[in-house]
Amino acid sequence: MTEPTFDLSLYYPIFLYLLILLGFATTVMILIHVVGPRKKTPVKQMPYESGMDPVGDARQRFDVKFYLIAIMFLVFDVELLFLYPWAVAAYQEGGVPEVLRRPVFWGVLVFIVMLLVAYIYDWRKGVFKWR
C-alpha cells in the first residue's frame, strides 16, 4: 500500500462541516437570548449538576441510580466501538479471512444479542424507573 498524498482540497467537506457546526451553535445561542422567555427563580439560577446540590460538602453519598445509567450508557457506547473495526474489516480484502467470516459474523451477532439481553434484564429489573 502506498502512502496517499496529502491534498488539502480533499478535506473541504470537513471545513464545511466545521462551518455549519459553528454557525448552528452561534445561531442557537443568539436565538436563546432573543426569543427565550426569562423567568429567574433561585432553582433555575443554580448551576446544573444532574439534580444534585452543587454547593456544600463534597463528601456526600450519591444515588446509585446515576451509576446504573452511566453503566448502561457505557455498555452501548463500547458496543459501537467494537462494531466499527468489524464493519471495516468484515468483507474487505486483507480483512477477516474467508474461513473466519461466518464465525466472526455470528460472534458479532451474539455480542449484540448479549447486550440486548442485558438491556432487557435491566429494564425488567426496573433500572430505568427513576424512583
Added chain:
Amino acid sequence: MNDLQNALLAGQFRYILPEIVLAVAATGIFIGGTFRSGRYLWSWAALGSLVASLFVLTITAGFVLPSGEAGRTATFSTPLLFDSLANFVRVLAIVAGILLVLFSWNEVPDRHAADYLACLLVIIGGVGLTACANDLVSLYLALELISIPTYILLYLPRHDDAAQEAALKYFLLSIFSSALLLFGFSYLYGLTGTTNIAAILHTLYGQGGGDMPAVAQIALITVVAGLGFRITAAPFHFYAPDVYQGAPTVGAALLASLPKLAGFIALLRVLGFVTPDGVLVPVAGRPHVLPGMALSDQVPILFWFLAAFTMSLGNLLAVLQDNLKRLLAYSSVAHAGYMLVALAAAPYLSERSSGSDGVHALLYYLVAYGVMTIGAFAVIAFLSTPERPVDNVEDLAGLSGSHPYVALMLAVFMFSLIGMPLTAGFTGKFLIFFGAMNVVGEQADLYRWLAVIGMLNAAVGGWYYLRIIAVMYLRTALRPIQGRRNVPGLVTLIVCAVLTIGLSIPPGANVLLDAVKNATGIKSTPSPIAQR
C-alpha cells in the same frame, strides 16, 4: 496467520458446545427470572441444562480432533485445546454443578433463585473453559468467568453485615490476584513473544531450565501468587475464613470446590506440568528439563515451601476454630497444602515409571476433596434452619440421636477429611505421600521430610475433625436440631457420602484412577530419559 490456522480457529466452536449450552441456558434463566421467580422452576431448568451440557459433552468428546500436521498447528496456534485432561475436568465441573444445584434447591430465596442459578451455570462454563485454555488470554478470560459471577453469588442470598463483608473482601482480593496473574502473564509474553501456552512452554523447555533469565522467576512467582489466591494457598488464604463464614453455605461450598479445581488446572497448564503433544521434546545437546520446571528449576522448591507452610498453617489455625464454616475454611487451606505436595513432587516423579505420579495424585485428590467438602457443607445447610442455625461445632451436639443417618454421613466426610482408610480422603493422601516418599536422587530426603510434615499435619487435622464427631455422638443437645424436609439436600448428602466411600474401594477407585490416568498419563509423562 495462514489458512490452516484460520480453518482450525473456525473449527473450534463445535468443541465448546457444552459451554455454549450452559451460557445460553444461563442467559435464558437470567431473563426468565425477571418474568417469573421461584426456585423450583429455575432449579429444574438449571439441572436440565447441566444434564444437557453433559450429554453434549459426551457427543463433542467424540468429534475427531485435528491430527498430524494440523494437530501440531492446532496445539501451537489455537486458543483452546481439547485434550483428555480438559474433558476430564469438564465432566468434573458439570457433576459438581449438578451437586451444587441439588444442594441449593431449598437454600436460595425465591426472589434471587434465577440469578443465583444462572451465575452458577456461568461459573461451571468458566471452569470448563479454564480446562481447555491453551492461550494466556483465553485462560484469563475463563478464570474471570469464574470470578465475576462469584461476586454476585456471594452477595445475592444474604444482605447482612457478614455477607457484605464477605462479598467485598472476596471482590477486592480477587481483582488484586487477577492483576498479579496478568502481571505474570505479561512477563511470560515478554519472555517468549507469544501468548499461546504450548508455544511458551516449547520455547522455555527448549531454553533449558538452568540458563533461564531471572525475569522468568518473577513470572513464576506472580503467576503462582495469582493462582494461589484461588486455591487458598497460604499466604494468600486470608480471605477464606471470613468469606466462607459470611457467605451463604452454598456459596462457601462452591468457593471451596470450583475455584480450587480451576486454579490447580491452570497451574498444571501454565507451569507445564501437563504439556500437549509435541511440546516436551528433548533436543540432543540441550539440557533436559523436567516437566513443571519450564519457568525455573526452583519450581519444586517453591511448591515445597508453599505446601509445608499452607498445610501447617491451615491445620494449626483450624484447631482454634469454633465456627463450623471457619473450621472448614481452614481445613480447605490445609487440603490445598496436601495437593501442593503432589505438585512439588510431580517433576521428580515424572521421570520414573514407579507407578506414582504427582499429577495423577493431585487430580485424584481434587475429586476426593471436592466430594467430601461439598458433602460437609451440605450437612451444615441441611441441618440449619432460621430458628435453629447450625453455626458452631457445639450446635451439632446430639445429632446422632435426632438424625442418626445424617450424623453417620457427616462422620464419613470427617473421616475422609482426616484420611481414614476406606474413604476417598485416605486414598488421595496415600497417593500424594507415597509419591513424595518415592522421589529418588538428591532430593529424596527433602521429600521424605515433606511427607513427614504432611503426615504430622494429618494427625493434627484428626483433632478438629474428631472433635466434630465427638460432639455429635457423645454430647446431648440443649435444643435438639429440628431439621426440615429437604429431599434434594438429602440426595446431595447421600451422593457425596456414597462417592466418598465408593471412590476409595474397587470398583469406584479403579474407575477414577483409570480416568485420571487417561486424562494425563499418556501424554504428560513421555519418560524423556528413556527416549534419549
